Amino acid sequence: MNPRITAAVTRRVLIQLRRDRRTSVMLLVLPCVIMALLWWMFQDRPGFGFAALAPALLALIPFIIMFLVTSVTTLRERTSGTLERLLAMPMGKGDFLVGYAIAFGLVAAVQSALAVGLSVWFLDLQVAGPVWMLMLVAVVDAILGSALGLFVSAFARTEFQAVQFMPALVVPQILLCGLFIARADLPPVLHTISDALPLSYAVDAMRKVAGEANPAVWGDLALVAAFAVAGLVLGALTLRRQSE
Amino acid sequence: MVKSGVEVSGLRVVRGGQEVLRDLTFSVVPGEVTGLLGPSGCGKTTLMRAIVGVQRITAGAVTVFGEPAGAAALRPRIGYVTQAPSVYDDLTVAENLSFFASVLGVGQDRVDACVRVVDLAAERGKVASRLSGGQRSRVSLAVALLGEPALIVLDEPTVGLDPVLRRDLWETFHALADEGAAVFVSSHVMDEATRCDRLLLMREGRIIADDTPAGLLEKTGADDIETAFLDLVEQAAS
Numbered sequence: 001m002n003p004r005i006t007a008a009v010t011r012r013v014l015i016q017l018r019r020d021r022r023t024s025v026m027l028l029v030l031p032c033v034i035m036a037l038l039w040w041m042f043q044d045r046p047g048f049g050f051a052a053l054a055p056a057l058l059a060l061i062p063f064i065i066m067f068l069v070t071s072v073t074t075l076r077e078r079t080s081g082t083l084e085r086l087l088a089m090p091m092g093k094g095d096f097l098v099g100y101a102i103a104f105g106l107v108a109a110v111q112s113a114l115a116v117g118l119s120v121w122f123l124d125l126q127v128a129g130p131v132w133m134l135m136l137v138a139v140v141d142a143i144l145g146s147a148l149g150l151f152v153s154a155f156a157r158t159e160f161q162a163v164q165f166m167p168a169l170v171v172p173q174i175l176l177c178g179l180f181i182a183r184a185d186l187p188p189v190l191h192t193i194s195d196a197l198p199l200s201y202a203v204d205a206m207r208k209v210a211g212e213a214n215p216a217v218w219g220d221l222a223l224v225a226a227f228a229v230a231g232l233v234l235g236a237l238t239l240r241r242q243s244e
Numbered sequence: 245m246v247k248s249g250v251e252v253s254g255l256r257v258v259r260g261g262q263e264v265l266r267d268l269t270f271s272v273v274p275g276e277v278t279g280l281l282g283p284s285g286c287g288k289t290t291l292m293r294a295i296v297g298v299q300r301i302t303a304g305a306v307t308v309f310g311e312p313a314g315a316a317a318l319r320p321r322i323g324y325v326t327q328a329p330s331v332y333d334d335l336t337v338a339e340n341l342s343f344f345a346s347v348l349g350v351g352q353d354r355v356d357a358c359v360r361v362v363d364l365a366a367e368r369g370k371v372a373s374r375l376s377g378g379q380r381s382r383v384s385l386a387v388a389l390l391g392e393p394a395l396i397v398l399d400e401p402t403v404g405l406d407p408v409l410r411r412d413l414w415e416t417f418h419a420l421a422d423e424g425a426a427v428f429v430s431s432h433v434m435d436e437a438t439r440c441d442r443l444l445l446m447r448e449g450r451i452i453a454d455d456t457p458a459g460l461l462e463k464t465g466a467d468d469i470e471t472a473f474l475d476l477v478e479q480a481a482s
Contacts, residue, residue, distance in 0.1 A: 008346035016334050019371070081330030085387070088296055090319045091347050242300045242314060244259060 001094040009099025031115040039123040055206035062142035070149030108142025129209040147231030154238030173199035198227035249426035254304035266449040279440030280430040288430040323388030329380040333373040348391040358386040437469035
């Protein structure tokens with residue numbers, strides 16, 4: 001790997017995003033709109049609906065969005081011939097993957113800062129732990145989404161197929177992550193499955209930050225990060241310099 | 245000592261159960277423009293990919309500057325232009341070139357020089373998706389020239405270009421060869437054959453002629469390369 005090449009990939013991805021105004025605006029504004037909608041739903045209801053769901057949603061949104069954006073972008077790179085061109089140049093696979101991960105991680109940082117800021121300072125979300133930790137967890141979730149998106153893009157030939165991986169890989173994780181039923185209350189088999197899914201730990205980490213003054217989230221975060229690294233390594237295996 | 249460029253010997257490629265390249269042996273010499281001519285579907289692209297090192301080969305050997313094709317040490321020394329332009333449609337001409345220049349580790353001066361070579365100075369700031377097809381393939385060509393490659397592999401680079409520009413590009417290819425590069429160009433347009441120093445005629449995965457344009461005409465007694473190609477095909481059939 002070479003820092004100059006990694007930085008070139010990151011810069012290029014960011015220039016491409018900036019040129020696509022509609023996508024950039026949606027990346028930054030949509031998470032805020034969803035948080036506001038969630039807050040509004042529970043406006044006239046007693047209890048802690050918003051406070052209970054908001055942390056989980058702050059973990060889910062960057063994961064889902066980055067999964068979609070990355071799988072489509074890298075698929076485009078595979079089909080347009082630019083990936084083959086890059087791999088015929090002196091570029092390491094790590095440069096390509098880490099360059100992408102940094103670019104989308106930066107976007108995710110801005111995206112989460114806006115969504116977390118809005119929730120905490122305008123929608124009155126009570127956070128017991130430090131607010132910066134919410135953002136950190138969100139960024140790691142986004143990188144996890146990017147890593148999985150990179151990996152699955154290898155198994156799709158068209159953008160239609162790439163988007164179908166969302167119900168296949170993402171929706172089951174949303175169902176089992178503890179958003180609808182606490183993970184401990186799931187049937188034992190499903191509980192075990194949820195223990196093996198990265199999003200479960202992402203949501204656990206968010207809940208701890210929101211609920212505890214001194215949240216012990218490093219274990220959860222390390223697990224999410226490990227899944228992200230595994231996704232990147234598997235993604236690297238799918239970048240082949242030679243084809244049949 | 246003859247400085248070897250590309251050496252191909254006994255090359256076979258089987259894709260999806262079909263034999264695409266059948267026992268090819270030839271070489272591409274530095275300082276010359278070698279043309280690869282044949283109808284579309286005859287295996288030209290597969291052969292070029294094998295030389296660049298992105299096509300897995302079934303049998304035989306391909307060496308480039310003495311190293312097996314695809315070796316990491318060769319990557320900075322080969323410029324490859326695919327048939328479909330591989331550039332980023334949402335970046336400008338200058339942004340595309342600057343990105344690939346930083347991947348290759350060459351300076352901005354190379355970007356400026358290559359933009360001039362392909363005659364796109366006026367389009368520098370335009371986003372690639374707004375360029376015409378011919379202009380986009382020239383961006384792709386400029387990218388391949390950035391690293392001052394010692395081997396330049398061009399897959400049908402002149403398709404759809406205006407005749408004046410086509411002539412200029414052929415002059416560029418010869419200028420690059422004069423500087424010592426090995427230039428390997430494919431085309432399915434037979435009238436481009438006379439612009440090459442050496443010709444490989446290809447049909448159904450085989451090389452049916454390997455000669456200079458003049459030598460080929462002399463040997464077959466034909467008036468032009470297209471007739472020579474037909475003669476060779478008929479000879480092989482009878």
